[in-house]
Amino acid sequence: MSAATALRVALADDQALVRAGLRALLQGLGVQVVLEADDGQTLLDGLLAQPVDVVLSDIRMPGLGGIQALQQVRARGDRTPWLLLTTFDESDLLLRASEAGAQGFMLKDAAPEDLHEAIVRVARGDTLLQPVSTDPVRARYRFHDEAPPSDTFGEKEVAILRLLAGGYSNKEIARSLFLAEGTVKNYVSTILDKLGTRDRTRAVLKAITLRVI
Missing domain, CATH: 3.40.50.2300 (Response regulator)
Incomplete structure (x- = not known):
């Protein structure tokens, strides 16, 4: 350079x-x-x-x-x-x-x-x-909320959850997965509903705890 x-x-x-x-x-x-x-x-x-x-x-x-x-x-x-x-x-x-x-x-x-x-x-x-071990997260949150999700997760939803865990915004997720930003927003809303959470961070923590990702 x-x-x-x-x-x-x-x-x-x-x-x-x-x-x-x-x-x-x-x-x-x-x-x-x-x-x-x-x-x-x-x-x-x-x-x-x-x-x-x-x-x-x-x-x-x-x-x-x-x-x-x-x-x-x-x-x-x-x-x-x-x-x-x-x-x-x-x-x-x-x-x-x-x-x-x-x-x-x-x-x-x-x-x-x-x-x-x-x-x-x-x-x-x-x-x-950079991914780090998720075991400490599971250990810390395992007793907070282990209620099973209301439904199973499709391949696209799991991919979006992993990107959410990486800190990606809806716009970045859309660009990464070649989706419309509005479509990603709908996916995220569905994911939150399935996990019974109201925000993205709690959704990621619960998904890690339940080994969804």
Whole structure:
């Protein structure tokens, strides 16, 4: 990738050594780090003055964490692609990240080439939420609601549920499955009815608990 076309990235992590390592790694891959922050508030302030192609942020930081910073960015109308990194293999973090509007979620032990690919993909509009183990979710929610669904799920409904679990919007699901957005909305309504839930996050949690996905 040439300097003229290099992606411009904001990097946020409270550990200076981690930031330095990621900066060196990204620069070696042809990615420009044009903004650095050690907490979410500094990141938010910096983004007002320095637009970037992708935000690469740790989830857990003192004060304002990565997910909270993302929520505030989205609330002010900023749609910059956001890739969250964490050392914790926790499925509820994946769900919280997708619900907040993250385009990407990866563990920090990802291979450098996978991180680079993730940055490139979210910059062009893809959603890349790396699957993590669903066992903790099942363990946490198994006693909350194990009532069976009111009906079985078709292949298309299962596919939509999996995309919902990945944080895809109705528009993104429609594009991925070559459906009209209105058709996807109808599918989602049917899925919620079958699972007896009123929102997408609870539907995903219950679908995981019942091993629908």
